[in-house]
Amino acid sequence: MSGLFISLEGGEGVGKSTQTARLAAALEARGLHVVVTREPGGSEGAEAIRGLLMQGEVTRWSPHAEALLFAAARADHVEKRIRPALEAGQWVLCDRYIDSTRAYQGGQGIDDAAILALHAFGSKGLLPDRTLLLSLPEGAGEERALVRDRGVADRFGARGPEFHAQVAATFERIADGEAARVRRVDAAGTPEAVTARLMDALADLLP
Ligand SMILES: Nc1ncnc2c1ncn2[C@@H]1O[C@H](COP(=O)(O)OP(=O)(O)OP(=O)(O)O)[C@@H](O)[C@H]1O
Numbered sequence: 001m002s003g004l005f006i007s008l009e010g011g012e013g014v015g016k017s018t019q020t021a022r023l024a025a026a027l028e029a030r031g032l033h034v035v036v037t038r039e040p041g042g043s044e045g046a047e048a049i050r051g052l053l054m055q056g057e058v059t060r061w062s063p064h065a066e067a068l069l070f071a072a073a074r075a076d077h078v079e080k081r082i083r084p085a086l087e088a089g090q091w092v093l094c095d096r097y098i099d100s101t102r103a104y105q106g107g108q109g110i111d112d113a114a115i116l117a118l119h120a121f122g123s124k125g126l127l128p129d130r131t132l133l134l135s136l137p138e139g140a141g142e143e144r145a146l147v148r149d150r151g152v153a154d155r156f157g158a159r160g161p162e163f164h165a166q167v168a169a170t171f172e173r174i175a176d177g178e179a180a181r182v183r184r185v186d187a188a189g190t191p192e193a194v195t196a197r198l199m200d201a202l203a204d205l206l207p
């Protein structure tokens, strides 16, 4: 593969979607070919699974069923969209990826080793070349998301503050344990300032 695979991670509302689009524009301005995608979703099959995962009651799926659905969606996304783009030499910017499963499904009691085993089976263990972990002070991202969604949360946003604090703590643990891949980026301040920090966190990978 000759392209580079970058994931953006973090809790609810920290600005991943905003920054995925802004980062793509900044990289394209440097002459790179960029594919922007997201999880769950990003391919026809994975978008269909997204509908199942995002809608309905919080208890619609057990944590185990949820982990399997995310792994299945990712397998389709990797095979149909991510690998072909990387093989064509494109940069892939993905709004959430495997670390979200480790943080969100891990936060519901699914063992990290089991999540990674599912990923090894479904997606041949493909990991990003760089993961940009966006973070804000506790509660600030959820507040932004609430305003954006006019108070109507999806199955994940609807969970309580303890759940989201645990998600944030798991992201931090992943960043501590995988410092070569994961870079922490402060998501506070203007969108322009955050994009500049993200570009700094990619500086060593840029042609
Ligand atoms: N730097 C910023 N300053 C203020 N508001 C911002 C900033 N970046 C994004 N926002 C706003 O915050 C809200 C959440 O941003 P965005 O949708 O990009 O977050 P996200 O991390 O993708 O959320 P989710 O996890 O729910 O998908 C949006 O209304 C967006 O316009």
Ligand SMILES: Cc1cn([C@H]2C[C@H](O)[C@@H](COP(=O)(O)O)O2)c(=O)[nH]c1=O
Pocket: 012, 038, 039, 040, 070, 096, 097, 098, 100, 101, 102, 104, 105, 156, 157
């Ligand atoms: C990839 C992935 C996502 N989630 C959760 C995290 C979010 O609450 C939603 C996706 O919503 P977004 O607005 O598109 O960010 O899904 C998860 O629990 N596990 C995962 O692997």
